[in-house]
Amino acid sequence: MNIEYLNGSLEITGVELDPQLTLMDSAQVFHWSRIDDIFYGTVCGRRAKLTPLPDGFRLDGVAEKDITFWRHYFDLDRDYRAVMESCKQYPHAYRAMQLLPGMRVLNQPAWEATIAFILSANNNVARIRQLVGKLIGLCGENGGIPSPEQLGQIDEATLRGIGCGYRAPFLVKTTKCVLDGLDLDTLRSLPYDEAHKRLLLLPGVGDKVADCIQLFGLGQGEAFPVDVWVERLMVRWFLPDAHGKKEIRAKAQEMFGVNAGIIQQSLFHCARLSLISLE
């Protein structure tokens, strides 16, 4: 992998990273937009324009002090080939990673992942995108997910007004928890189980959303979100006798360890895109 920085542009080449797959199709992040194969997004107030290249991408609008930030966001320092090799004893997992070589798991800010995945519950990807976009539209025009302070200014009725539905009070209450002093980033250094328990205290956060926050927002690779798709594919491909999402998650963590989350992401997409048949 090669990284070059010049005049606000960060060029990353020699890396398997498919922006369409990771930013738009992956259902791990919902607020990047694509216009004519160029991607626009704002993360923690840093607005960037991403242009795909044949073997990587270029990021424009990058301040020199933010090079490390973006490098971490796109998880550039991880050897995905090694992750793939780590699951070679599980042919379906290995195959899933082979089929999606450009797949990566982004390191999002904990707060942004929390808001996005509370909105994701019992919702489809197209609508999650739309909803996150409307939420962003409520707070200025920098294009990023509102900060806790910004969201704290918005009442439940307004959130219902943009289509949040019954998730509106979850957003309000969780925002209040954070404004009252809960520091999501401190969960990063806690063991998986402990961070999970604390996340469950937030309104609108159950097992699945907590795992998404841990995987996408806290850098905890043992997290293994189990939704209906993952439940089905795990039973079909790995655990024919398992029943219940909790058991599936525990067994997957035993099998895949700290790479469980990355492998889950590949399995999930292979199933969703029908790259591997569930029958």
Add this chain to the structure above:
DNA sequence: AACCAGGTGCGGT
């Protein structure tokens, strides 16, 4: 027009 969406909270067994 039903049915589904990367579920969660709640009350009743």
Add this chain to the structure above:
DNA sequence: ACCGCACATGGT
């Protein structure tokens, strides 16, 4: 601890 149901809304 497990089970069933309500919950808003729009895409397919």
